[in-house]
Amino acid sequence: MDKLLRLDLFEKPDLLIAIGSIYAILIFASLLFFIVGLIKPKANLAELKQRTKSWWVMATLFVGTTMFNSNISYVAIGMLSFVAFRELYSMLGFRFSDRRGVFWAFLSIPAQYYLAYIGWYGAFIIFIPVVMFLFLPLRLVLKGDTVGIVKSIGLLQWILMLTVFGLSHMAYLLSLPELPGFTNGGRGLLLFLVFLTEINDVMQFTWGKLLGKHKIVPKVSPNKTWEGFVGGLVSTSAIGYFLAFLTPLSGIQTLLLSFFLAISGFAGDIVMSSIKRDIGVKDTGSSIPGHGGILDRLDSLSYTAPVFFHIVYYLAY
Amino acid sequence: MQKIVLQLVYCVAMRIVLRLFVGVRIKRATFLLHEKQFIIVANHNSHLDTMAIMASMPRQLIANVKPVAAMDHFGKTPLKTRLSNFFVNTLLIQRKRDKENPENDPIHSMIKALDQGYSLILFPEGTRGEAEVEQPLKPGVGLVLSQRPLVKYVPVYMKGMGKAMPKNDNLIVPHNATVVYGNPTAIASLEVRDIVNQVEQSLHSLRDAL
Numbered sequence: 152m153d154k155l156l157r158l159d160l161f162e163k164p165d166l167l168i169a170i171g172s173i174y175a176i177l178i179f180a181s182l183l184f185f186i187v188g189l190i191k192p193k194a195n196l197a198e199l200k201q202r203t204k205s206w207w208v209m210a211t212l213f214v215g216t217t218m219f220n221s222n223i224s225y226v227a228i229g230m231l232s233f234v235a236f237r238e239l240y241s242m243l244g245f246r247f248s249d250r251r252g253v254f255w256a257f258l259s260i261p262a263q264y265y266l267a268y269i270g271w272y273g274a275f276i277i278f279i280p281v282v283m284f285l286f287l288p289l290r291l292v293l294k295g296d297t298v299g300i301v302k303s304i305g306l307l308q309w310i311l312m313l314t315v316f317g318l319s320h321m322a323y324l325l326s327l328p329e330l331p332g333f334t335n336g337g338r339g340l341l342l343f344l345v346f347l348t349e350i351n352d353v354m355q356f357t358w359g360k361l362l363g364k365h366k367i368v369p370k371v372s373p374n375k376t377w378e379g380f381v382g383g384l385v386s387t388s389a390i391g392y393f394l395a396f397l398t399p400l401s402g403i404q405t406l407l408l409s410f411f412l413a414i415s416g417f418a419g420d421i422v423m424s425s426i427k428r429d430i431g432v433k434d435t436g437s438s439i440p441g442h443g444g445i446l447d448r449l450d451s452l453s454y455t456a457p458v459f460f461h462i463v464y465y466l467a468y
Numbered sequence: 469m470q471k472i473v474l475q476l477v478y479c480v481a482m483r484i485v486l487r488l489f490v491g492v493r494i495k496r497a498t499f500l501l502h503e504k505q506f507i508i509v510a511n512h513n514s515h516l517d518t519m520a521i522m523a524s525m526p527r528q529l530i531a532n533v534k535p536v537a538a539m540d541h542f543g544k545t546p547l548k549t550r551l552s553n554f555f556v557n558t559l560l561i562q563r564k565r566d567k568e569n570p571e572n573d574p575i576h577s578m579i580k581a582l583d584q585g586y587s588l589i590l591f592p593e594g595t596r597g598e599a600e601v602e603q604p605l606k607p608g609v610g611l612v613l614s615q616r617p618l619v620k621y622v623p624v625y626m627k628g629m630g631k632a633m634p635k636n637d638n639l640i641v642p643h644n645a646t647v648v649y650g651n652p653t654a655i656a657s658l659e660v661r662d663i664v665n666q667v668e669q670s671l672h673s674l675r676d677a678l
Contacts, residue, residue, distance in 0.1 A: 230488075233642075234491075237491045237642045237643065237644060238491075238644060240643070241491065241628065241631070241643050241644035241645075242644075247599070247634065247637075250634075250637060250639065250641045251639070253641050254639060254641045257641065257642060436644065437493075438493075
C-alpha cells in the first residue's frame with residue numbers, strides 16, 4: 152500500500168525542477184507560436200500549433216503516469232509497447248497463418264513487463280532475445296505453412312525487439328536498486344531519458360529547419376541534414392549536462408551519455424523512416440494529431456531507451 | 469432493461485475494448501441523430517464489424533438499430549436466438565427468399581422492421597468473406613430500398629477487421645482497423661439493379677478515400 156500511494160514527488164525538488172522546465176518550454180512554445188501568429192497572420196503555423204498541443208497532452212500523460220506511482224508506470228509503459236507493437240505489426244502485413252504466432256508475441260508483452268516489475272534482471276534481459284527468439288519460429292512452423300515464413304519469422308522478432316524489448320528498458324529503470332546518495336532513483340533516470348530524447352528530436356528538427364542544407368540520407372529522409380544533426384547533438388549534449396542532477400552520474404559522464412543518446416535517437420528516427428518509405432506511407436498512423444502515429448513519436452525512443460539504460464547500468468550500477 | 473444493457477455493452481464496454489485492445493479507430497457517428505430512419509450498409513469481413521458499428525452509434529439510437537443477421541447461424545438454437553436478440557438486438561432472417569410465407573421472407577421481415585420504426589444494419593455482401601476481399605453485393609438491399617424509397621442509406625467501410633478476427637478463426641488478435649462513415653444518401657432510382665450499383669459505388673468511394 153505504501154508503494155501504491157507514494158506521493159513523495161513533492162519532496163523531490165530535482166524532479167519538480169525538471170517537470171517545471173518541461174512545462175516552461177511548452178508555455179514558451181505555445182506563446183511563441185501565438186505571438187508569431189498575431190504578427191504574421193500569413194505564416195503557416197497550423198501544424199506547429201497542432202504539434203505543440205499534442206506535446207502538452209503527451210507531457211501531461213507522461214508525468215501523470217510515471218512520476219507519482221511506479222505501479223501505474225509499468226502498466227502505462229507496457230500499454231505503450233502494446234500499441235506500438237500493434238501499429239507496426241498491422242502496417243507490415245503478416246500471413247493468415249501467422250496469427251497464432253503473433254498472438255503469442257502479444258502475450259510476451261505483459262510477461263516482459265512483469266519481469267521488469269519484479270526486477271529479475273537476468274530473465275528480463277533474455278526473455279525476448281532468447282526465449283521468444285527460439286519459441287516464436289517454432290510456433291509459426293507448427294502451423295505448417297512454409298510459403299513466406301522467412302519474412303514472418305524475421306519480422307516478428309524484429310518488431311518485438313524494437314517495440315517491446317527496447318521500450319521495456321524504460322520500465323526497468325524504475326526497478327533499478329537504490330544507490331546511496333541518489334534519491335531521484337528510476338524516476339529521475341526515466342525523466343532524463345524521455346525528456347532528452349524528445350528534446351533531441353525537436354532540436355534536430357529546429358536546427359534542420361533553420362540552417363539545414365546538406366542532406367545525410369536523401370533517399371530515406373530528405374528532412375535530415377548534417378546541420379540539423381550536429382545542431383541537435385550539441386544542444387542535446389549541453390542540455391543533458393545541465394540535467395545531470397537527475398542521474399547518479401558525474402557531469403562529464405552525463406555529457407557523454409547525452410552525446411550517445413542524441414546519436415541513437417537519430418538512428419532510430421531514420422530506421423523508422425526507411426520502413427515507412429518501403430511501405431509507402433508518410434506516417435505510421437494518425438493517433439497523435441500533428442505527429443502521426445504512436446511510432447512516429449516512439450521511433451527514436453525505441454533506440455535511445457536500451458542505449459541509455461545499458462550505459463547507465465554499466466557506469467553506475 | 470434491454471436498452472440499458474445495450475448502452476452499457478456497446479457505448480461503454482465495447483468502445484473501450486475495441487479502441488484499447490483491438491485497435492479499432494471509431495468515431496462516434498453523432499450525425500445519425502439528425503436522421504429519422506436509415507439503413508447502414510457495410511462491407512463484411514468479421515464478427516467485429518457489427519460490434520464496431522454498434523459501438524460507434526450514439527447512445528440514444530442504440531436500441532433502435534437492428535443488425536440484420538442470418539437465422540441459420542445466429543438462430544441455430546432457441547437459446548442462441550434469444551441471446552442474439554437480447555445482446556446484439558438482431559433481426560434474424562432467412563438467407564433464402566420465401567414468397568409464399570411472408571413471415572419467413574427476409575425482405576418482408578426487413579420492411580416490417582422499418583415500418584415499426586427501426587433502423588437497420590445490413591451487410592449486403594452476405595456472409596463474411598476473406599479478409600480484405602470484397603464480394604459482389606446481394607440484391608436484398610435494393611429490394612428493400614426500392615419498396616421504402618424515403619429511407620436513406622448510410623455507407624460504412626471497414627478495413628482491418630478481417631485481420632483482427634477473420635472468418636475461420638475465432639481468436640481475436642489485435643490489429644489496427646478503421647471504420648469510416650459516408651453521408652446519408654437517398655436512392656436515385658427505384659430499379660433494384662441501379663440501387664445495388666449505387667450502394668456499391670458509395671462503398672467504393674469510401675474505400676478509395678481511405
